[in-house]
Amino acid sequence: MSSHMRTTRGEPAPPQDRKRASDIRLALAETLPVGVGMFSLGITFGLLVVQSGLAWWWTPLFSGLIYAGSLEFLLVGMLMAASPLVSIALTTLLVNFRHVFYSLSFPLHRVRGKVAKTYAVFALIDEAYALTATRPADSFSSLRIIATQVSLQSYWVGGGLVGALTGRALPTIDGLDFTLTSLFTVLAIEACRSGRDLPAPLLAAGCGLFAQLVAPGQMLVVAMTLYVLALLVRYRFTRPQEHTNA
Numbered sequence: 001m002s003s004h005m006r007t008t009r010g011e012p013a014p015p016q017d018r019k020r021a022s023d024i025r026l027a028l029a030e031t032l033p034v035g036v037g038m039f040s041l042g043i044t045f046g047l048l049v050v051q052s053g054l055a056w057w058w059t060p061l062f063s064g065l066i067y068a069g070s071l072e073f074l075l076v077g078m079l080m081a082a083s084p085l086v087s088i089a090l091t092t093l094l095v096n097f098r099h100v101f102y103s104l105s106f107p108l109h110r111v112r113g114k115v116a117k118t119y120a121v122f123a124l125i126d127e128a129y130a131l132t133a134t135r136p137a138d139s140f141s142s143l144r145i146i147a148t149q150v151s152l153q154s155y156w157v158g159g160g161l162v163g164a165l166t167g168r169a170l171p172t173i174d175g176l177d178f179t180l181t182s183l184f185t186v187l188a189i190e191a192c193r194s195g196r197d198l199p200a201p202l203l204a205a206g207c208g209l210f211a212q213l214v215a216p217g218q219m220l221v222v223a224m225t226l227y228v229l230a231l232l233v234r235y236r237f238t239r240p241q242e243h244t245n246a
Contacts, residue, residue, distance in 0.1 A: 045073060047170070049164055060160060063157045211226060
């Protein structure tokens with residue numbers, strides 16, 4: 001056997017292999033704290049799916065093909081209420097439209113290969129963006145980005161499966177459908193406290209109340225549309241003032 005075909009025990013791994021292993025370890029270490037939260041919330045989602053009357057396998061189907069936490073919670077309720085397809089489509093657009101802006105600074109250009117790029121776009125969730133937005137793009141390799149996104153989705157899908165399979169053996173739990181509402185209520189309160197932006201929640205509340213009055217059957221879609229428009233108008237009139245005061 002020729003010398004170049006022999007494998008010698010104890011020899012250090014090639015630099016390329018060490019770099020790959022390091023990228024994977026970094027991705028796993030960085031996603032662990034976030035992943036614990038995603039896993040826990042995934043359990044709640046799995047419980048909600050099963051206790052809403054859907055089969056357990058809907059959980060990995062949602063998490064694997066849709067993979068948008070807040071939207072998945074909303075879709076369960078919309079499916080159970082037999083919402084029109086147009087309402088579901090508009091809700092999906094409004095809830096996930098922020099991802100368009102994520103792509104402007106997400107290091108997608110560092111990802112190599114068409115399949116990897118396609119997955120990177122699909123798996124561009126809030127948590128993946130947050131983990132990459134605060135670091136220089138050139139510090140991320142293609143493997144590290146994909147490993148980060150695969151790890152995050154694994155936490156979400158795994159938590160959902162645990163919740164769905166556990167939920168089959170549990171009695172009906174009231175209030176699970178309020179989980180997402182309570183989560184975003186807490187997040188909104190914390191955001192207002194840290195940013196001290198009183199007009200934003202007032203605009204949101206006003207849009208919600210108006211939508212409930214004029215279109216109670218399509219309250220969510222109407223309220224979110226009005227809120228987006230209100231934010232655009234507010235930005236248009238407050239931006240010149242900020243430049244003037246600067």
